[in-house]
Amino acid sequence: MTVVSQTPAPQAPSSHAPSTRKSLSVPQLGANTWFVVVAGVAAALVLPPLVLMVWTSLTPDGTLTNPSAATLQAYRELFTSTSFKKIAMDTLVFTVGSSALALALGIVMAWFVARTNMAGKGLVYACVFLSFAIPGMIEATGWILLLGKGAGVAREPLERLIGFAPVIQTMPGIIVVQALSWAPMVFLLLVGAFRAMDASLEESALTSGAGRWAVLRRITGPLMGPSILAVLMLVVVRAVQAFEIPLFLGSSAGIRTFTTEIYSGLRKSFVPDYARAAAYGTMLVCVLSVGLYLYHRATKIGSRFITVTGKAFRARETDLGPWRWVAGGVAALVLVLYIAPVLTMLLTSLWPQMGRGAGLGEFTWENYEQLANYRDIWRGVRNSLFVGIGAASLATLLCLAAAFLIVRTKIRGRQSLDHLLSIPMVIPGTVLGLAFLITYLRVPIGIYGTLWLLVLAFIAHYSPYAMRYLQPTLLQISPDIDDASRVAGASEMTVFRKILLPLVMPAVIGAWLYIFFHAFRDVSIASMLYTAGTPVVATQLLDMWQDGTAGVLSAYGSLLSIASILVGAFAFRLSKRFGFQL
Amino acid sequence: MAATVSLLAACGGSESNSGEGSGAAAQAFTYSGSDRDAYLAKCAADEGSLTWYTSLAGDVVDGMVRKFSEKHPNVKVETYRGEQTDIVSRVYQEAQADQLQGDVVEVTSDGFRQLAEMQTIGVFSSPVIANAPERFTLKDDSGGILGVGDRASYVSFAYNTDKLPASAVPRTLQDLLAPALAGNIALTDSTTGVRFVGNVLQALGDEKGRDFLEQLAAQNVRIEAVSGSALAGMIATGEVTSSPGIFRNHAEQETADGAPLKWVALEPVTANVGYAGVFAKAAHPCAAMLFLDMLLGNEGGQVYESLEYPRPSDDLGFTSWVPDETFKTTDEYNEAFNTWRSLFEEDFR
Numbered sequence: 068m069t070v071v072s073q074t075p076a077p078q079a080p081s082s083h084a085p086s087t088r089k090s091l092s093v094p095q096l097g098a099n100t101w102f103v104v105v106a107g108v109a110a111a112l113v114l115p116p117l118v119l120m121v122w123t124s125l126t127p128d129g130t131l132t133n134p135s136a137a138t139l140q141a142y143r144e145l146f147t148s149t150s151f152k153k154i155a156m157d158t159l160v161f162t163v164g165s166s167a168l169a170l171a172l173g174i175v176m177a178w179f180v181a182r183t184n185m186a187g188k189g190l191v192y193a194c195v196f197l198s199f200a201i202p203g204m205i206e207a208t209g210w211i212l213l214l215g216k217g218a219g220v221a222r223e224p225l226e227r228l229i230g231f232a233p234v235i236q237t238m239p240g241i242i243v244v245q246a247l248s249w250a251p252m253v254f255l256l257l258v259g260a261f262r263a264m265d266a267s268l269e270e271s272a273l274t275s276g277a278g279r280w281a282v283l284r285r286i287t288g289p290l291m292g293p294s295i296l297a298v299l300m301l302v303v304v305r306a307v308q309a310f311e312i313p314l315f316l317g318s319s320a321g322i323r324t325f326t327t328e329i330y331s332g333l334r335k336s337f338v339p340d341y342a343r344a345a346a347y348g349t350m351l352v353c354v355l356s357v358g359l360y361l362y363h364r365a366t367k368i369g370s371r372f373i374t375v376t377g378k379a380f381r382a383r384e385t386d387l388g389p390w391r392w393v394a395g396g397v398a399a400l401v402l403v404l405y406i407a408p409v410l411t412m413l414l415t416s417l418w419p420q421m422g423r424g425a426g427l428g429e430f431t432w433e434n435y436e437q438l439a440n441y442r443d444i445w446r447g448v449r450n451s452l453f454v455g456i457g458a459a460s461l462a463t464l465l466c467l468a469a470a471f472l473i474v475r476t477k478i479r480g481r482q483s484l485d486h487l488l489s490i491p492m493v494i495p496g497t498v499l500g501l502a503f504l505i506t507y508l509r510v511p512i513g514i515y516g517t518l519w520l521l522v523l524a525f526i527a528h529y530s531p532y533a534m535r536y537l538q539p540t541l542l543q544i545s546p547d548i549d550d551a552s553r554v555a556g557a558s559e560m561t562v563f564r565k566i567l568l569p570l571v572m573p574a575v576i577g578a579w580l581y582i583f584f585h586a587f588r589d590v591s592i593a594s595m596l597y598t599a600g601t602p603v604v605a606t607q608l609l610d611m612w613q614d615g616t617a618g619v620l621s622a623y624g625s626l627l628s629i630a631s632i633l634v635g636a637f638a639f640r641l642s643k644r645f646g647f648q649l
Numbered sequence: 650m651a652a653t654v655s656l657l658a659a660c661g662g663s664e665s666n667s668g669e670g671s672g673a674a675a676q677a678f679t680y681s682g683s684d685r686d687a688y689l690a691k692c693a694a695d696e697g698s699l700t701w702y703t704s705l706a707g708d709v710v711d712g713m714v715r716k717f718s719e720k721h722p723n724v725k726v727e728t729y730r731g732e733q734t735d736i737v738s739r740v741y742q743e744a745q746a747d748q749l750q751g752d753v754v755e756v757t758s759d760g761f762r763q764l765a766e767m768q769t770i771g772v773f774s775s776p777v778i779a780n781a782p783e784r785f786t787l788k789d790d791s792g793g794i795l796g797v798g799d800r801a802s803y804v805s806f807a808y809n810t811d812k813l814p815a816s817a818v819p820r821t822l823q824d825l826l827a828p829a830l831a832g833n834i835a836l837t838d839s840t841t842g843v844r845f846v847g848n849v850l851q852a853l854g855d856e857k858g859r860d861f862l863e864q865l866a867a868q869n870v871r872i873e874a875v876s877g878s879a880l881a882g883m884i885a886t887g888e889v890t891s892s893p894g895i896f897r898n899h900a901e902q903e904t905a906d907g908a909p910l911k912w913v914a915l916e917p918v919t920a921n922v923g924y925a926g927v928f929a930k931a932a933h934p935c936a937a938m939l940f941l942d943m944l945l946g947n948e949g950g951q952v953y954e955s956l957e958y959p960r961p962s963d964d965l966g967f968t969s970w971v972p973d974e975t976f977k978t979t980d981e982y983n984e985a986f987n988t989w990r991s992l993f994e995e996d997f998r
Binding site: 149150211215216217218219314315318319321323327331333334335336337338339440441442443504505508509515516598599600610612613614615616617 | 700701702706707708710711714715726727728729730731732733734735737738741742743745746748750751759760763812838839840843871872873874875876877878879880881882883886887888889890899983986987990994995998
């Protein structure tokens with residue numbers, strides 16, 4: 068499978084229009100009204116949970132109905148607790164390790180695909196596709212079945228074969244698993260930039276006698292540096308918020324990160340310490356805001372460095388000679404790392420005794436029969452589809468309107484809309500979920516206990532990512548195009564519908580698919596907000612994991628993986644056909 | 650939680666009041682006419698559904714739902730399953746906002762008493778509890794029944810027989826310190842793990858218990874973020890070698906399925922007694938009562954029995970310890986529980 072990625076280099080969402088940009092042609096009053104509406108919706112989504120989180124962290128003894136005086140007690144207890152140092156260190160090691168490895172893997176993948184004639188480029192895209200399609204919880208469970216400390220089925224054969232059998236429930240283990248899940252994102256964000264880079268600079272250097280290493284170090288590196296830095300910041304922000312892999316694989320190894328600590332801390336006593344969880348959340352928001360600021364800075368610098376010209380060129384592919392087959396072989400090995408845990412899960416679901424003696428053991432459909440009778444199983448799937456489609460559609464619509472107002476108008480303060488919608492990017496999912504729970508239990512609009520609560524939380528959580536898709540795309544469309552239509556007599560609606568929308572549609576579809584897949588698989592927010600009437604696939608998987616119905620979990624995970632792969636394949640085919648990024 | 654509630658219901662009853670539910674709910678909960686079954690069935694069919702909050706784990710949840718659905722196909726059962734701390738805190742949040750979603754609840758006794766103290770539990774009566782033992786019946790000030798113990802889950806040591814030699818199997822708590830068990834013990838970080846700490850302090854005394862826990866921690870105890878049921882499954886597959894935090898019924902189920910797993914009682918065995926009751930403000934009181942009847946009656950008993958859950962008053966031949974029975978009030982229990990939790994964190998994490 069080959070997919071043409073048209074991912075642009077990561078660019079800062081910015082209102083700095085090109086100098087040729089003309090002023091807005093739509094009536095100011097209408098635009099202002101729309102701005103107020105969109106900003107109001109964004110503020111209503113984002114601010115209450117954020118304010119509530121900070122407020123809760125400052126009033127440990129208070130409730131909404133009976134507030135207490137503000138105090139820093141929760142922060143004092145947090146920073147002076149005996150475990151804080153260990154948790155901070157574990158989070159740091161995990162973040163640095165997984166970010167660095169994901170970045171290295173992603174860069175190598177992007178460079179080889181964009182700039183070399185390696186064999187089997189489709190294998191790299193297959194890795195991307197599998198990582199996109201399979202939920203993290205399923206990956207983690209598969210890895211335990213494969214390389215679990217006590218009963219990993221691959222450990223004994225590996226021990227015999229190479230004399231060494233890695234254990235997945237270790238810090239290196241979870242770093243590798245997490246890096247494998249993020250490397251494709253790095254790849255997608257950079258492969259376009261590698262392709263878009265004007266190869267004439269490198270070719271000139273080569274012609275002038277510079278070696279390949281020198282060209283890489285002195286030309287390619289500096290050109291790509293800001294883009295890589297921006298991607299690194301994004302990966303670091305996500306690493307600090309990582310939840311499923313540290314929870315599923317880290318706990319066995321005694322690894323505790325801030326996010327898993329928030330989650331488990333809320334579940335350990337009859338009266339949860341919400342102030343402590345909120346203090347953790349507020350602290351993380353402060354730390355991650357620095358990362359987000361650096362990301363914005365890096366993307367702005369990056370946009371100055373990227374040499375995108377109007378002339379047509381094709382980046383020269385480095386001839387690897389016979390090494391192109393070696394590169395293809397390595398890509399195949401990496402692909403095996405993506406397939407192996409899912410395949411193990413599938414086999415275990417059908418041969419439950421696999422790995423406990425000789426051979427596969429007895430074949431049985433029992434796990435699938437139990438799955439069919441598992442409570443509310445179809446309801447969970449239906450709910451997840453509703454939540455995924457609802458959140459993806461509404462968030463894309465909101466962000467499309469916001470991006471349009473930011474890029475195509477000169478309304479004062481329009482940039483604040485982008486900042487507002489970016490805030491949830493730095494709020495860990497568990498904290499955002501908790502804040503939504505507490506807020507909407509008390510806001511009398513009747514959405515608690517309905518799927519709309521999950522939809523709203525996912526809109527807030529994933530809007531920053533939708534903005535990253537939509538805003539740069541709108542920036543790239545010259546206002547001259549729509550102005551020409553207006554001059555020809557087209558109405559504003561016609562201009563939007565017939566000119567702008569078709570041009571921005573690839574980004575719209577990309578944003579929609581990104582949110583749909585992530586909302587479908589997200590467990591950190593869903594686990595805080597679901598009720599008896601609103602189970603979703605992610606909470607069912609989590610429940611099976613915690614409940615001990617491992618066989619059913621394997622069966623469910625296998626079916627979901629197959630379904631996700633089919634849907635993912637369809638989405639990638641769409642992306643190939645219509646040229647949007649995933 | 651300003652009010653206190655007596656934890657020894659049989660020794661004087663509770664000081665808490667039952668929650669004030671609607672008149673219709675109270676009527677359904679306490680209806681005792683000769684047409685009770687028909688009245689509740691018709692009313693429940695009109696209600697159409699019920700929501701069950703439970704900390705039960707594993708096949709028993711689906712087993713109960715199936716059993717009920719066979720008899721009342723017109724009443725849909727929705728389930729919110731979680732650790733009892735999840736359930737108590739969720740009920741607390743929902744009750745504070747007057748948006749309680751649950752109708753009927755089944756959680757371990759310590760969690761149930763917290764719910765009673767929050768005044769979320771309604772008084773009920775039912776012919777199926779005519780012979781319920783006093784020790785496992787929670788009442789309010791007026792003698793109204795708030796909850797009845799419907800099952801007991803006994804927590805102690807289980808091991809994988811393929812991985813742990815018979816000579817290394819402990820017979821007492823102290824035996825857990827044997828060198829052969831070093832690196833081979835796991836605990837869940839749920840309330841089950843925390844209660845294990847309480848059991849040790851109760852059995853050995855505070856000072857010796859703390860020393861013991863420190864020594865046990867030196868055995869490289871592995872902590873898993875799963876339920877006791879899941880941990881039993883991990884022992885069955887060999888992923889984990891042994892644990893002193895395994896429910897007898899889960900171990901028996903695994904053994905019946907052919908897994909190389911054996912459960913051993915290290916006395917006193919921690920007993921989790923599950924209590925069942927109804928929420929005072931249940932939106933589906935008739936359906937809730939029918940479900941409660943099933944849980945506490947013969948039909949629920951059959952489901953429990955088939956999955957190796959005894960009734961709380963059954964004698965299984967070993968001494969047991971019900972954690973919350975040791976304390977007079979929930980505040981005292983919470984204080985002790987928090988101490989156990991802190992020790993768990995300090996020693997094992």
